[in-house]
Amino acid sequence: MLSTSRNKRGHHRYHAPSLLRVLGNRDALALGFGAMIGFGWVVLTGGWINDAGTMGAVTAMIAGGIIMSIVGLTYAELTAAMPKAGGEHNFLLRAMGPRWSFVGSWAITGGYVTIVAFEAVALPRTAGYLFPNLSQIPLWQIAGEQVYLTWALVGAVAAVVITGINIRGVKLAGVVQTFVVLFLLIVGVMLVLGSFTGGSTVNMEPFFTGGMGGFFAVLVVVPFLFVGFDVIPQSAEEVNVAPRQIGRLVVVAVILATIWYVMIVLTTSSSMSAAAIGQTDIATADAMGALFGSDVMAKVLIAGGIAGILTSWNSLLLGASRLMFSMARSGMLPAWFGKLHPKFRTPTNSLIFVGVLSFMAPFFGTQMLGWLVDSGAPSIVIAYILVAVAFVVLRRREPKMDRPLRVGGKGNGGVVIGVAAAALCLALLSLYMPGMPAALSFEPWVLFALWWVGGVFFYLRIPAGIAPGHDAEERLLESLGSRRS
Helix, strand or coil, X not given: CCCEEECCCCCEEECCCCCCCXXXXXXXXXXXXXXXXXXXXXXXXXXXXXXXXXXXXXXXXXXXXXXXXXXXXXXHHHHHHCCCCCCHHHHHHHHHCHHHHHHHHHHHHHHHHHHHHHHHHHHHHHHHHHCCCCCCCEEEEECCEEEEHHHHHHHHHHHHHHHHHHHCCHHHHHHHHHHHHHHHHHHHHHHHHHXXXXXXXXXXXXXXXXXXXXXXXXXXXXXXXXCCCCHHHHCHHHECCCHHHHHHHHHHHHHHHHHHHHHHHHHHHHHCCHHHHHCCCCHHHHHHHHHHCCHHHHHHHHHHHHHHHHHHHHHHHHHHHHHHHHHHHCCCCCHHHHCCCCCCCCCHHHHHHHHHHHHHHHHHCCHHHHHHHHHHHHHXXXXXXXXXXXXXXXXXXXXXXXXXCCCCCCCCHHHHHHHHHHHHHHHHHHCCCCCCCCCCCHXXXXXXXXXXXXXXXXXXCCCCCCCCCCCHHHHHHHHHHHHHC
């Protein structure tokens, strides 16, 4: 269990946590890949093709995959060097100190929370495709859309079940994740086979549309689509493999996700004309039905979409809870978030907190889907920028730090990778700003601001002036203990 004791000065200090190291290679890869392959590919693909054309969307996905792979390389080295629960939290503590660590940790936690909530709304949205009479007992209207009790309860009940699975242990969550990812991959193989037998390259035209605006409209969702490879660092204390291998799994997960998204765009666009895709409700499902000439196959694709919802939901709930657990362990969040279950040794309260937010999300209706996608993306990119900076800082300040996996060779190649990651993510962040082709609307900025207003409260509780370093967490806890005394 997570407990406290007094040091010689009488200050409270946390003992090392007792998370269970029970995940293997397959479990970790399933968590990272499954986190990235959520539900976005089911509901957003038609929009990508309409905005940028088939090859425009593919180009944007490849560009996004390259950006995320470069960012992933920085994560890979840092995760291998610091295989502790919390990922970004530990990297930034050592490189930039507690306050910057909180900013990066709060940012990526916000991204995780928005996607967990997104999946809670996406599940009833998908179930409605399979069960047209799902929406019963009207509650209220939000943004002009009616919210129904039976519809919302599908997402809310699922939130309870998935949170319960995670509370009962990371191994159970990992096993569930692996089996659902396998089903998702089977659906992907079926989609590829359908494209070869029933698709046409003529349907893929026009290959490019919308110019650079269309390209950026697709590129701007990349952080939302690819967030999740960093779940592997979050669970590093629970992965029973060599640190070097943990780092490699980060990059492998990003590459697999890039291949998946490119495949989805190509197969969907081959199924029917761009005009027909523009008129579909859920493009990938209708594409699957068209490729096989069967409504049943469309429902199989929807089942794959539900699998994607569950894998992403499960992984990011795990990641968000480990981050909040790590912040509580460092004294950045109340100790309540650091409580471990006495039997299953999972961060129960952190899981319940995120679970409650996902329970509430479906009651805000389908408009919440787009708002959540957009509101979480800037926070995710902010975290990636800070990790890239931390990577460069540690390469300069601690050149002899133990690095089981060293990217970029022995020279300055690693520094070049880190600088490139920071620069590319800064460029990506600029796309969300007012006046840019993919500027966010008012509602996402409201959700973004609400999350960060909460963050300011905790940020100001962290003492200033604590230098970064390998013992930054210990010095932070001593400072907080002195303040309480």
